[in-house]
Amino acid sequence: MSVELQGVRLQLARFALAVNATLAGRITGIFGASGSGKTSLLEVIAGLRRPAAGVVRVDGVTLTDAPAKVFFRPERRGVGYVPQDGALFPHLSVRKNLLFGHGEKQIRPTGLNFDHVSEVLEIASLVDRRIETLSGGEKQRVALGRALLAAPRWLLLDEPLAGLDAPLRDRLLPYFVRVRDEFSIPMIYVTHSPDEVMALCDDVLLIEQGRVEYQGPPRKVFVPATGARYELSRGGLVR
Amino acid sequence: MSAEAWQITWFTIGVATLSTLLILPFGVALAWLLARRDWPGKSIVETLVALPLVIPPVATGLVLLKLLGRRGLLGGWLEKTWGLEIVFTWRGVVIATAVMSFPLLVRTARVAFENVNPRLEQVARTLGSGPWRVFASVTLPLALRGLVAGALLAFARALGEFGATIMVAGYIPGQTATLSLSIYHLVQLGHDGEALGLLAVSVIIAFAAVWGSEWFLRRRTS
Numbered sequence: 001m002s003v004e005l006q007g008v009r010l011q012l013a014r015f016a017l018a019v020n021a022t023l024a025g026r027i028t029g030i031f032g033a034s035g036s037g038k039t040s041l042l043e044v045i046a047g048l049r050r051p052a053a054g055v056v057r058v059d060g061v062t063l064t065d066a067p068a069k070v071f072f073r074p075e076r077r078g079v080g081y082v083p084q085d086g087a088l089f090p091h092l093s094v095r096k097n098l099l100f101g102h103g104e105k106q107i108r109p110t111g112l113n114f115d116h117v118s119e120v121l122e123i124a125s126l127v128d129r130r131i132e133t134l135s136g137g138e139k140q141r142v143a144l145g146r147a148l149l150a151a152p153r154w155l156l157l158d159e160p161l162a163g164l165d166a167p168l169r170d171r172l173l174p175y176f177v178r179v180r181d182e183f184s185i186p187m188i189y190v191t192h193s194p195d196e197v198m199a200l201c202d203d204v205l206l207i208e209q210g211r212v213e214y215q216g217p218p219r220k221v222f223v224p225a226t227g228a229r230y231e232l233s234r235g236g237l238v239r
Numbered sequence: 240m241s242a243e244a245w246q247i248t249w250f251t252i253g254v255a256t257l258s259t260l261l262i263l264p265f266g267v268a269l270a271w272l273l274a275r276r277d278w279p280g281k282s283i284v285e286t287l288v289a290l291p292l293v294i295p296p297v298a299t300g301l302v303l304l305k306l307l308g309r310r311g312l313l314g315g316w317l318e319k320t321w322g323l324e325i326v327f328t329w330r331g332v333v334i335a336t337a338v339m340s341f342p343l344l345v346r347t348a349r350v351a352f353e354n355v356n357p358r359l360e361q362v363a364r365t366l367g368s369g370p371w372r373v374f375a376s377v378t379l380p381l382a383l384r385g386l387v388a389g390a391l392l393a394f395a396r397a398l399g400e401f402g403a404t405i406m407v408a409g410y411i412p413g414q415t416a417t418l419s420l421s422i423y424h425l426v427q428l429g430h431d432g433e434a435l436g437l438l439a440v441s442v443i444i445a446f447a448a449v450w451g452s453e454w455f456l457r458r459r460t461s
Contacts, residue, residue: 046361046365047364047365048361048364048365073364073369074361074364074365075364075365075366075367075368075369077365079365080365080366081361081362081365083358083361083362085358087356087358087359087361087362089359089363089377089381090381091380091381100363100366100368100376101365101366101367101368146366147365147366150365150366150367156365
């Protein structure tokens with residue numbers, strides 16, 4: 001199970017994204033400051049952006065090959081995508097949001113059914129609600145459930161906890177752990193929070209100005225800080 | 240109200256409805272292309288579409304008359320190939336009102352599409368929906384309020400169109416006489432009373448259209 005990025009290049013406003021990496025963790029973190037190119041990289045994997053150069057392979061299947069002009073459309077990639085704000089469809093109920101991509105796929109991993117996903121994410125009581133009545137945390141759980149019910153091969157999560165306050169983030173983190181443990185769907189988790197990387201990820205890519213500065217275990221680059229939190233080690237890698 | 244006044248009223252409503260239905264698919268498609276895609280010549284098309292808003296309606300009418308007349312580029316072809324006469328017929332009224340109300344529809348619909356968060360469409364794609372299903376199940380429902388408002392605005396504009404219509408279709412009682420053409424004609428003849436009657440009808444229809452659109456917008460919001 002891997003996402004291979006070979007010579008992926010995409011011109012952004014201030015710099016070019018240039019990435020060579022193989023992501024093979026159960027949850028791979030993509031960590032970097034705002035505007036470092038994290039979201040753009042995720043969009044390249046999801047097929048929402050075409051890179052100028054490079055190859056993207058997911059589990060051995062070539063989804064993008066810029067020189068050979070191979071490009072699978074987003075709907076044919078089998079990747080679940082959860083953006084920062086959840087992007088729930090405001091004109092549909094929670095239930096219809098959850099079922100939006102459900103049933104599109106022939107092969108469905110066991111356990112990925114409506115009842116089980118609702119139970120794991122504790123959203124069964126929300127299904128008849130309107131989107132605008134949900135709290136921030138509820139929205140993110142519904143967005144995660146919706147992506148899961150489309151039975152993706154990979155889940156791409158773009159700062160799903162950014163914009164929420166710290167106590168709420170702490171309450172939501174266990175849901176991602178449960179999803180990781182229950183459904184065995186590999187995830188790529190974009191964040192600028194060292195705590196989220198340490199809590200969830202077994203592999204991390206540090207991105208700065210569109211380039212990978214480090215890839216490996218999170219504990220080598222994050223050190224404990226005050227208040228049971230973590231921070232990026234100032235001197236770079238912790239040897 | 241006299242039989243003639245009824246005929247003028249129904250003719251005007253029919254023409255405005257037909258012209259709105261005629262421009263709706265093209266206007267919505269163009270608005271979407273302007274809101275969501277970049278293509279060569281986009282700014283030229285944008286300017287062309289806006290032209291009827293800024294040049295005098297009579298001038299637009301003159302352009303249409305030259306284009307659609309028997310010796311016109313399009314009119315000649317239509318008559319030879321399909322036997323269709325446009326100028327000084329009800330078809331001329333429909334085309335004149337359609338051209339004059341097209342910019343209002345496109346502008347309103349474009350804003351409606353621009354207000355739909357593109358992220359929602361992207362997420363729908365990743366959930367397995369192709370572009371058409373995304374348009375039908377996400378973009379269209381979310382832009383619907385603006386599209387209906389645009390269509391009603393176009394309808395209202397078509398109801399009151401005068402300058403381009405008089406050039407292309409003239410005033411022919413029973414054939415091309417709309418409410419606004421008839422009001423003008425009646426005032427010219429000094430029949431102010433009858434003109435005021437038609438004015439009242441115009442106000443009632445316009446009020447109903449605007450009130451209907453406001454009601455629709457409120458209903459969708461609540």
